[in-house]
Amino acid sequence: MLVDKVFYLGIRHHGPGSANSVLRALASFAADKILLEGPAEAAPLLAQINHPQLQPPVAQLFYATDQPAEAVFYPYTRFSPEWQTLCYAQASQTPLEFFDLPQTHALALKRNGSVQETEAEEGQSPLDDIDSLTLDFDPLDLLAHAAGFEDGEQWWEQMVEQNPQEGEIFTAIAEAMSVVRTAIEAERPLSLREQYREAWMRRCIRQARKDGYQKIAVVCGAWHVPALVQPITAKQDTALLKGLPKTKINATWIPWTYSRISRHSGYGAGVASPGWYDYLWERNQTGASHYAVSSGWITRAARLLRTQGLDISPASVIDAVRLAEALATLRDRHPPNPSDMTEAMQTLFGLGDPTALKLLDERLWVSERLGQVPDDMPQTPLQQDFQHQLKSLRLQKEAVEKLLELDLRTDSGRNRSVLLYRLQLLGIAWGSVSKDSRSKGTFKETWQLQWRPEFELSLIERNLWGTAIASAAATFALAELSQAGSLALLLEGLQQLLLADLPAAVSSAMGVLQARAATTNQIDELMLALPGLVRIVRYGDVRATDTAALKQLVVSLTVRINIGLINQCRQLDEDTARTMADALATVNSALQLLDEAELNTAWQQVLVRLAATDGIQGVLCGKCYRLLENAHVINAEAVAEALSLALSRAEEPTQAAGWLEGLLSGAGLALLHDDSLRQVLDTYICGLTRERFEAITPLLRRTFATFAFGERRSLLDKVLYDAPATGLSLAEPDFDHTQAALVLPLLDCILGVTHNHG
Template sequence: MPERYYGIRHHGPGSARAVLRALEEQRPDILLVEGPPEADELIAWAADDRLQPPVALLGYAADNPRRAAFWPFAVFSPEWQAIKWAVANGVPVRFFDLPFAHRLTARKAAPNADKPTDPPTMDRSPGDEHAAGTSSPDGPGSEGPGLADPDANADRPDAGNVDPGGADGATANADELDDDGPMPGPPAPELRPVDPIGELAAAAGYDDPERWWEDVVEHRQAPAFEAIEEAMTEVRAGALEDPYDLVREAHMRTVLRQVRRTHNEIAVVCGAWHVPALSAKFTATHDAALLKGGRRRGKVRFTWVPWTYGRLASWQGYGAGVDSPGWYHHLFTTTDEVVPRWLVGAAGVLRDEGVDTSPAHVIEATRLAEALATMRGRPLAGLAEVTDAAGAVLCEGDDLRLQLIGRRLVVGERLGEVPEGVPTVPLARDLEARQRAARLKPSALDRALDLDLRKDTDLARSHLLHQLRCLDVPWGEPDERRGSTGTFREEWALRWQPEFSIRLVEASGYGTTVVAAATTQVEAAAAKAATLAEVTALLETCLLADLPGARPAVLRALDARAAEDADVTHLMAAIPALARTVRYGDVRRSDVAAVAAVVRGLLARVYAALPPAASGLSDEAAAGLRDHIDAVHTAVALLGDDAERARWLDTLTALTTRDDLHGLLAGRLTRLLHDAGRLSTGDAGLRLGRALTAGVSAATGAAWVEGFLAGGGLLLMHDDALLALVDDWLAAIPADAFTEVLPLLRRTFGTFATGERRGIGERVAGGKGKSRTSTAVLDHETAALSLPTLSALLGRRIE
């Protein structure tokens, strides 16, 4: 036979070692690898040491980049090692799977082609076990790559995550390249679905397919490829055949016939599932009939992109993935002392987190792992044994520590690297240059980034991260947990995801640079914005992302929406973002004069519309308007314009004279005017006294107090007169009314800081909050009723 078939498990380190040995023995004239033939020109990059796996081939339709798929490779992937060997030895290499353009055409009539998709998961499309899915059909910003229906192929024969072979192609579930309809194939026979490794493991008496794989492949010298072919032949004899797989295999056989004419020694590396079909005798006429109608019309493009071990894992929905890519990387790269070296790494992970782990722990864990392997009848300790040993000895039974080891080592957090010069879209190249200039290297690890916007480098980093968010590439997420209020500081949480590569391809239609693409996206969003608040948020984005080119379009949209919107609450909701834009412009060195003019115009409309809008409000409406007033009050303070602040306070003062003003608003406005110096403490006390007189209902008084005290309890702590007013009012509330107002009071005083509540209580207990005529009387009988409950809570008898 002029060719030899090496049926492998995708991402199987044992298969990778076996393929290398077989190639050294055979020394073929040409190597055929299961993969997209349009990517043949990129194979030569495997000789570049700067191309560091895990990496993936990214294929996409030239006229619609959203239709794309990935072909991931790890250092322990048999295909990767075979390609590296061929390139190093001067052996020609070709991908010989069905072209990607054909696959996009063939998915045209797929039953789930237009089905909306849910959270990110790697596609298991028919005939697609190695390729990591396709992008969403919904366009930029909808989903990331690999979002095909995860349930669409649950009945395929190689649907198990531990498939030894599987396909190495990709399909699309979006718009199609061709109008000829799907490529025909014979109907699938009504046979049972099968998981190949599961079947072989069960036949060998194993209930865990991964453990079987370790015992018969990873812990042995090499799998016998002839035995694998024989086993796959038996498994496929009773399996449900996928018509699309049959078309792919027909194309592979067609390529083989062509290669036989020019080469004598051919090496074929493909998923073990396909070997029986490739070695079987089929005529060229038979294969041509299967391939009939599969003409390509659209162009596709390919590039190398970084990948991560997390995305290589089968639990991400990637059909050809493995449960433990980090462990498999260790198995492939470690030549001796596999178990001790693994446990040393696990100990290092724990020590990095401050867990005291000594060499004695590692020695004891190694002994335990080897003892467990012996007791379980395994040739060597595998992942199950080292995990059990690490959990018992290194982690001392702590599941959280064991999960940390699983995340850092078993799965791994490795991110691949792609060198400069690899063909890609100009937008991705511009991003790489910006990343180098900002000294920000992508990483698969979570990273905290604290920026000082007064520094040029940090300001450039901030601009870049905000611009990428405009392109739906959230490499950085603003981190507000640390609570920094400085206008010159930003905190970010960074993590690079592989799907960002395809989003960059999608966004490349908007511009060749990050700035140009982000500008176009913001302009488009402004044109589509339906509310005033949406437009003002975009204007703030223009500042944060340093997109002066988008600002004119956003300002035009702002003028249009503001002219159409007469709702004062909408106008008020738009002001805070604009005020932040004006205030922070000084730190970001942006020209915000035009924005300041817009803010002044909106405030003028608010001054005129607010008084009539504050009349006759329900409790819910009053609470909403109170929040808007607070936000605008803060925004006006941010502007730093004394004249504007005076006009705003004049408006609030006029509002407080209205008889129909809701108690919540009356109390809140009184507090704002008092804190701003427009009302003295005596005047505020008089208003509070009027609101808490006997002629005012308890509910109205409680609402007034809620509004007045919402700014905190320091005022009551330092003003005896106000405290006495509130204290006397509380003491005078009738018992039946007190139950009604209690929730409001608890809500009000519950917002005070612990120290404020304690201080107020001490002042009341000391008599400073009492009027001169009031006396405190303790009811001993009533107090005694609480003693049993207090004793139960404290766990001791109280008398």
């Protein structure tokens, strides 16, 4: 759209058709000045446009010098009209200037708005006028619906992206957008932020004219074009922009990914299928026909599905291409768009099932492409240290998720693991350890790695905590631990520091942990954390961690557990009591592994007192007796006597069943080989009334279900054929074998076994 020697090129921010149309229009117009939508702070970054290492997708990152977390990204792909405009200006040596509102003002407005928001009255937010989006929907939807399309994405793709045209298309876009803006602004006012931006753009256009340029090309979002040609005076714009706040800004290039260009990522100017647009741009540059474009794309999809084990024949590919062409023809459009090709592939490749094509969403339509930036880009010291470690450890940032198996016995594997754990401490989750990574021993770790662009900003933010990864991770982690609300978080943080090989930070964290443990009543959290520390103390690890200080911590935690355990076990409900019983067993195993006689003796004394305490759940009493017998503190006769008392008629059925659960859970061999214990249990069950038997049977079955199948089978044989060990003699004259046989199937059900009673 040409107005007063200014050629307005209204574009969509990421689209191959728009990019092609812009290039043709710029070449035809032969501008002597190009104004491109973008903040003025991006000007120094233009020097890297032709750098061979600057490979899109990339983004311009602008962040406040004093608050790096306050940042904004301007993404570019190779099919972005803005990127192609930058490349054209460099190749043709045409002066180019960014003419959007500078980020020195934009970020300051956002900051001021955030401060004011906390002081505003309820229901009113200054951000509604300063930093909110102009619209909560795509304005192109209005045009799309009028033309019979489902949404603005489909309409724009069909009209512009797959049918690139020269100058006249921009006049049509400007006229259409003018109608849309008039209709929208009649219902809702333009946000103050957008008014600032467009006033600044008009000011830059006036300045370019004042500087003597005769042919000015303006490349900006199509939404802005109607506002830029309005007859608004310089005085009005100056009054609006007067007194804008400022803040100091830094700018750099960072790698970006197509997944972050996708609309599904939450990016407001995103597109549904950046992978498709990249392919469309590539084929357009080669002059490929519409048929070659659609057939090539469907062939790529088939090739990808074959790598995942799906059998896609060449005949199916040919039929899918023909079906896509037929669908486009039936719908009165040409060439086929993504929905036509998706339906065709679903029919021919997935036999109507969309599940088979889910893989294509991420790997093909969106794509996993990751950009690249020059090594000599301005970086913070922390970024420089990170890049140095990447090179020395031969690690590469990739957008696609990949597995990395590390051998911690080697320096390379150990150092890679340490770096990844230190990044986790900094809140940069580049990798996560697979849950089953230690199945083959403690010397192996399997990491799942996937780099995301926002990690670059996180590195810039964390530079405030240190100039090296190690020092920043230690300082940041300790600051986080000082704010931890629970012992569980403290212990988790301590273990992370150990894995990250930060001994000085570990010492500080242990001091914080000991101080918190001395005053806490969260004994259950201490019990859950103790085993992990004990394993490191007992066996060490492949990182050669110094365990002397850790051992002292284990002693301190054990003493604290012993002091608070009995009170912690009072007045628990059944579910919590079972969890505590498991914790008792875990701590007992850990202390046995540590093999410190003094600690074990003190722990066993606590178990004796706990078993004799009134008002605790039966499952805890039973577990105490099991642990004490296993440690030979008490003998089998004492256990049988305690069980007999617990199973007396004075006890509630649920309490008695809980006692049995704690004593026998997972210990079927003990019941199988201890005749006295089995006799007490047998006598108890035989003496139950019908009502008590029916109440306790489900609880007993839950206990017997923890036995191994072989244990349950052997126990049933004991009951059937080892009569002298039972409390009831099968030789009694009045014993009715017929009635007894009717009970045996129910007994099978209780024990969870099958048995032939013939």
